[in-house]
Amino acid sequence: MNDIYKTRKTLLLRIKDQHNDDAWSEFSQVYNRYLYAIIRRMNINADDADDIVQRIMLKLWKKLPEMTYDEQKSFRTYLRVVTKNEVLQFIDQRKRQMNRDQQTYDDGNDYLSAIRLPEIEQIAKNEWEIYLTNRAFDNLTEDYSEEAIEAFKMCLEGKEVSEVAKAFNLTEKAVYNLRFRMKERFGKEIAVLRRDLE
Known part of the structure; x- marks a missing residue:
């Protein structure tokens, strides 16, 4: 890290x-x-x-x-x-x-x-979540390709596994595995950032 x-x-x-x-x-x-x-x-x-x-x-x-x-x-x-x-x-x-x-x-x-001004608490909260998400994705670039990260983002957006597989010329099994591994790692990155920066 x-x-x-x-x-x-x-x-x-x-x-x-x-x-x-x-x-x-x-x-x-x-x-x-x-x-x-x-x-x-x-x-x-x-x-x-x-x-x-x-x-x-x-x-x-x-x-x-x-x-x-x-x-x-x-x-x-x-x-x-x-x-x-x-x-x-x-x-x-x-x-x-x-x-x-x-x-x-x-x-x-x-x-x-x-x-x-009255919304600053909500604005700050929303921007912090965006900030943490972007930082976590930045950290993922050390271990995952840009293509893998983009495929994972599509999964997070709710795209069907078949659609992600087709977009990146992968098997559905590969997308399931990628989504599982990256979701776990992404969650850990967010947890570390929250602990270290909040």
């Missing part, structure tokens, strides 16, 4: 050293896409989402070294709270700026009105 999947506890302890560039790079690699996806799902445009992710990472860089690690609490919950607070701060700053500038207020107000 890649080094990126060190346990959350180990990674959080390593980033207490703000100058441990390797740890912070690893931390960014693990969580940046997740944070960005949540923010984008809140109807925030790509440029603003990038800025907010950077603000969150800066805040984490400042706060995490002084935090104590508690295995009973979910780090992902903490990320969700920090993300929500940063989005609220972004909206407040943008509104104040628009009030000062008094230009294109209506257009900007429409954009700010479209941002959905």
